[in-house]
Amino acid sequence: MIxxxxxxxxPGAELARLSQGNTSVGGVCAFIxxxxxxxxxxxxxxxxxEHYPGMTETELARVEEEAQGRWSLxxxxxxxxxxxxxxxxxxxxxxxxxxxxxxxxxxxxxxxDWLKTRAPFWKHEEGPEGAHWVEARGEDDEAAARWExxxxxxxxxx
Amino acid sequence: MIxxxxxxxxPGAELARLSQGNTSVGGVCAFIxxxxxxxxxxxxxxxxxEHYPGMTETELARVEEEAQGRWSLxxxxxxxxxxxxxxxxxxxxxxxxxxxxxxxxxxxxxxxDWLKTRAPFWKHEEGPEGAHWVEARGEDDEAAARWExxxxxxxxxx
Amino acid sequence: MKxxxxxxxxxxxxxxxxxxxxPDGVADxxxxxxxLSARGxxxxxxxxxxxxxxxxxNQEHVKLEHPLADDDEVAxxxxxTGG
Amino acid sequence: MKxxxxxxxxxxxxxxxxxxxxPDGVADxxxxxxxLSARGxxxxxxxxxxxxxxxxxNQEHVKLEHPLADDDEVAxxxxxTGG
Numbered sequence: 001m002i003x004x005x006x007x008x009x010x011p012g013a014e015l016a017r018l019s020q021g022n023t024s025v026g027g028v029c030a031f032i033x034x035x036x037x038x039x040x041x042x043x044x045x046x047x048x049x050e051h052y053p054g055m056t057e058t059e060l061a062r063v064e065e066e067a068q069g070r071w072s073l074x075x076x077x078x079x080x081x082x083x084x085x086x087x088x089x090x091x092x093x094x095x096x097x098x099x100x101x102x103x104x105x106x107x108x109x110x111x112x113d114w115l116k117t118r119a120p121f122w123k124h125e126e127g128p129e130g131a132h133w134v135e136a137r138g139e140d141d142e143a144a145a146r147w148e149x150x151x152x153x154x155x156x157x158x
Numbered sequence: 159m160i161x162x163x164x165x166x167x168x169p170g171a172e173l174a175r176l177s178q179g180n181t182s183v184g185g186v187c188a189f190i191x192x193x194x195x196x197x198x199x200x201x202x203x204x205x206x207x208e209h210y211p212g213m214t215e216t217e218l219a220r221v222e223e224e225a226q227g228r229w230s231l232x233x234x235x236x237x238x239x240x241x242x243x244x245x246x247x248x249x250x251x252x253x254x255x256x257x258x259x260x261x262x263x264x265x266x267x268x269x270x271d272w273l274k275t276r277a278p279f280w281k282h283e284e285g286p287e288g289a290h291w292v293e294a295r296g297e298d299d300e301a302a303a304r305w306e307x308x309x310x311x312x313x314x315x316x
Numbered sequence: 317m318k319x320x321x322x323x324x325x326x327x328x329x330x331x332x333x334x335x336x337x338x339p340d341g342v343a344d345x346x347x348x349x350x351x352l353s354a355r356g357x358x359x360x361x362x363x364x365x366x367x368x369x370x371x372x373x374n375q376e377h378v379k380l381e382h383p384l385a386d387d388d389e390v391a392x393x394x395x396x397t398g399g
Numbered sequence: 400m401k402x403x404x405x406x407x408x409x410x411x412x413x414x415x416x417x418x419x420x421x422p423d424g425v426a427d428x429x430x431x432x433x434x435l436s437a438r439g440x441x442x443x444x445x446x447x448x449x450x451x452x453x454x455x456x457n458q459e460h461v462k463l464e465h466p467l468a469d470d471d472e473v474a475x476x477x478x479x480t481g482g
Contacts, residue, residue, distance in 0.1 A: 012170015
């Protein structure tokens with residue numbers, strides 16, 4: 001399931017839904033991303049997440065579908081917020097449930113890695129030194145590249 | 159933090175504590191293990207988790223301490239239940255919060271992998287064909303062995 | 317066609333969205349970037365460093381060589397930074 | 400010393416816990432297993448397949464070659480299956 005929303009979400013309620021009424025689930029893996037008070041050595045007062053309505057949902061659905069195709073999963077969930085957020089605020093939740101824990105872990109890591117380089121969100125950070133658009137990070141590209149076709153086994157099974 | 163208890167836990171409340179009041183946290187990774195209705199091709203009606211009070215807490219604290227030493231983490235949490243559990247019931251929660259998502263993911267996976275081969279718990283399964291003690295699985299040993307000294311980089315950075 | 321601009325491309329062009337007729341001689345995204353850049357200082361500035369610009373056509377990531385049709389929805393934006 | 404038995408070792412020995420004096424000539428966990436196995440059918444059965452038996456001394460996993468002292472807490476159990 002995909003949700004793109006301005007309002008906060010309740011991780012406990014969301015995660016419960018990944019196994020509720022489904023006793024085939026042996027494990028749920030989840031990742032919650034939050035706004036930090038520092039970005040590198042810059043203080044962050046707040047940030048505004050801009051996105052591309054329509055394409056965001058389409059891309060997140062593609063990422064979810066790709067995960068469902070790669071692993072044997074019971075449920076997957078991506079919730080991503082947009083708008084103005086402050087340090088400590090939740091930005092994103094990705095989660096996967098599966099009969100077996102390794103599939104849940106790998107799928108969850110895949111969801112956030114691919115989302116980071118594909119979902120059309122842009123962070124505008126405000127701090128004491130002014131505001132600026134956050135630059136994409138090479139390490140996010142590398143994290144996503146681990147999951148490229150043909151390298152998947154190498155990335156996770158060694 | 160370590161908790162060994164018979165009663166259920168509230169994943170939402172527990173996970174909130176991993177970042178509450180700490181704006182250095184950029185990500186929280188969590189894994190929840192649940193009782194499945196099948197173990198291989200055997201139906202599971204219920205299971206009873208026996209443990210070694212005292213050593214359980216000591217071993218879980220060792221696992222947590224090892225994770226804290228290997229990664230730069232803000233908080234870690236292990237909650238493990240014992241006693242009688244039915245399909246759909248939560249067994250275990252492990253979680254790690256960190257400034258950066260990869261440390262949170264790796265530490266969380268490490269916590270469950272090491273716990274599985276070190277914490278003194280034993281599952282006694284009941285099903286339509288009778289009751290039996292669950293046998294340890296070779297793949298759990300392999301998962302734990304990924305984290306042995308010297309193989310860690312190979313396991314996670316390739 | 318509809319053209320959308322996000323993040324600093326929106327700021328530099330001063331345009332969140334516009335509707336234009338596919339200009340004569342523009343066959344792909346690169347051609348559209350050249351045509352837009354000739355429109356004025358803001359557009360020239362936005363597209364000055366093509367390596368920083370990403371594009372989507374009909375809400376799908378594409379390379380700048382991607383062909384264009386007049387009923388396409390084209391979007392320009394910097395590398396994404398969500399999550 | 401205190402000796403604890405868990406899971407099917409508890410069931411086969413019929414003993415969750417007991418206190419014994421470290422027997423003469425028993426220097427390590429293997430020696431204790433041999434001594435316990437001679438006590439009767441239940442104990443012999445519990446320790447019949449040493450490769451299935453794990454031990455902890457003073458609540459720490461040890462190999463079966465681990466030396467023993469009279470004030471140790473020794474535990475016997477199958478490979479763990481938590482999580």
